[in-house]
Amino acid sequence: MGTILSLKQLSEVIARNPTALAVVANMPRIEIDDVAYAVSRMAIDADVARDLVATSSGRPIGDVRGGLLTSVQAAIVAAQAIESHGPQSIAGVLIAAVAPGFGNEAGSLQ
Numbered sequence: 001m002g003t004i005l006s007l008k009q010l011s012e013v014i015a016r017n018p019t020a021l022a023v024v025a026n027m028p029r030i031e032i033d034d035v036a037y038a039v040s041r042m043a044i045d046a047d048v049a050r051d052l053v054a055t056s057s058g059r060p061i062g063d064v065r066g067g068l069l070t071s072v073q074a075a076i077v078a079a080q081a082i083e084s085h086g087p088q089s090i091a092g093v094l095i096a097a098v099a100p101g102f103g104n105e106a107g108s109l110q
Contacts, residue, residue: 002056005081007093009055010039014097019045024094035087038094039078049074 054061
């Protein structure tokens with residue numbers, strides 16, 4: 001499948017993809033229980049899914065086709081990242097991803 005994404009890699013995927021940023025930005029609060037939902041919601045988007053799979057496998061994004069298999073692979077990559085790092089550290093990544101656009105209104109970690 002590929003390597004488990006580091007928190008830095010996950011934050012870079014989010015920063016590169018407007019859909020991923022929008023998912024996080026639309027959360028009024030980033031609660032621990034919602035972290036898995038947010039990451040899995042991002043992985044549904046075709047561009048984010050391709051980016052997750054490419055980053056995890058070390059392949060250029062142009063070499064990763066879209067489609068159902070990529071979506072399934074992206075869901076696995078997202079689940080592995082959540083399981084590996086824990087929701088609190090990923091919540092920090094999500095908050096950091098939207099903080100530049102929202103100043104001190106970046107939401108809160110519950």
